[in-house]
Amino acid sequence: MKTINITVKVWRQENAVAKGHFEDYKLTEIDTDMSFLEMLDVLNEGLTLSGELPLAFDSDCREGICGMCGAVVNGEPHGPVKAVTICQLHMRSFTDGQTLVIESWRSKAFPVIKDIVVDRSAFDRIMMAGGYISVKTGTTTDANANLITSDIAEEAMDAAQCIGCGACVAACPNASAMLFVGAKVSHLSLLPQGKIECVERVRKMVTQMDKEGFGSCSNEYECSVSCPKEINISHIARMNRKMIKATIKSVVG
Numbered sequence: 001m002k003t004i005n006i007t008v009k010v011w012r013q014e015n016a017v018a019k020g021h022f023e024d025y026k027l028t029e030i031d032t033d034m035s036f037l038e039m040l041d042v043l044n045e046g047l048t049l050s051g052e053l054p055l056a057f058d059s060d061c062r063e064g065i066c067g068m069c070g071a072v073v074n075g076e077p078h079g080p081v082k083a084v085t086i087c088q089l090h091m092r093s094f095t096d097g098q099t100l101v102i103e104s105w106r107s108k109a110f111p112v113i114k115d116i117v118v119d120r121s122a123f124d125r126i127m128m129a130g131g132y133i134s135v136k137t138g139t140t141t142d143a144n145a146n147l148i149t150s151d152i153a154e155e156a157m158d159a160a161q162c163i164g165c166g167a168c169v170a171a172c173p174n175a176s177a178m179l180f181v182g183a184k185v186s187h188l189s190l191l192p193q194g195k196i197e198c199v200e201r202v203r204k205m206v207t208q209m210d211k212e213g214f215g216s217c218s219n220e221y222e223c224s225v226s227c228p229k230e231i232n233i234s235h236i237a238r239m240n241r242k243m244i245k246a247t248i249k250s251v252v253g
Contacts, residue, residue, distance in 0.1 A: 003029040004096040008043060010055060011103040013112050016119075020112065022101070032092040036079065037062060037069060039091055056115040062087040064228060067163030070170070071116045072103045077167035077226040085165060085228045105166050107175035109213045122212040123164045123180060130204035131184045133194045152190055159187035161229040168223035168231075174215030179223040181209050182235035185242060202239060203246040 005028045013020030027046075030039055037059050044054035060068040064085040071086055073079040079089040094100065102116060110118040146153075162183035169175050185202050188194035194201070217236060224233045 002032045002092075004032060004091065004094065004098075006030060006091075006094060006097070007099040008039075009099055009101045010043075010116070012055070012115055013104075015114055016111055022103075030091055032090070034091045035062065035087060036073070036089040036091065037087050056113075056117045058117050059087055064088045065163065067165035070105055070118075070165045070167060072105065072170055074101050077105070077170040078165075078228055082225075083228055083230050085163075088228075105170040107166075107169050107214070109175065109177070110166060110169060118166070120164070120166050122214070123166065123177070125212065126177070126181060126205050126208045127184065129208035130197075130201040131188065133188060133197065135193055135196055137193050146192065148192060156187045156190040159183040159190070159231065159235050162187075162227075162231050163229060165228065167226045167228060169214065171222040171226035172215065172217075173220055173222070174218055176217045176223070177209050177212070177214040178217040178236045178239070179227065179231055179233065181205050182233075182237075182239040183231045185239045186235040189238075189242065198242065199246045199249055202242040203250070206239070206243050 005026070008025045008027060009022050010025065011020055012023045025043060025046075027039070027043060030042065034042070037057070040055060040057055047054050058068045058070065060066045062069070064087060067085070069085055069087045070078065073086065073089075078084060078086045079093065081089055081093050104110075104112055104116040105118045107118075109122045110120055113119050160183075162180060164180060166180075168179040169177050185205060188201065189198040221233060224231060
């Protein structure tokens with residue numbers, strides 16, 4: 001069993017209105033087979049035993065499925081390993097004596113709740129605005145009964161992989177949510193069931209995104225690089241095209 005000693009420099013903030021600060025903690029003999037969140041569990045056990053408040057952080061499935069976890073580690077959302085969430089990151093990715101700077105997602109639309117936990121309900125409101133289909137599809141049919149080509153189905157599934165973790169927002173210098181919204185627009189509009197309200201959907205979702213205070217896209221591409229599901233930026237381009245069509249349609253009636 002290989003172990004390392006590390007210094008954890010983590011963001012501590014009592015609540016949404018309190019002034020936050022970084023706090024340093026030294027951890028010894030951390031098993032390199034631990035996940036990053038297991039390392040935080042060890043940190044919290046030590047803090048609890050010493051009478052200090054444990055670090056607040058989000059997690060649920062710890063399998064890279066739910067999108068609940070998320071933090072910036074040494075300036076990189078979800079840490080230094082590509083295509084993984086922070087719960088899938090392991091301590092073998094770090095070296096003995098290294099300092100890990102851990103902070104929350106930074107965005108006006110993701111206000112801090114406590115420590116590195118942020119409020120990502122802005123994503124929920126965007127989905128409520130138009131991220132659904134209202135057509136009654138009935139019971140599940142055989143896959144080959146849907147008249148859709150395999151390449152379109154694959155593209156829709158690639159977009160549907162988005163777990164809404166918010167890494168794209170944290171990575172973007174403008175704190176844009178375009179990759180998230182683009183992926184949701186794509187996976188619904190590419191399939192037959194979602195085409196009926198496609199124009200109205202993109203208009204509502206983009207309008208809500210702007211209301212939430214997310215920044216605009218300036219084609220920096222950090223969003224796609226940091227995405228644990230490697231969502232392609234082509235979905236942003238599709239969303240922009242559909243938004244132009246929706247705008248034209250609203251003007252000409």
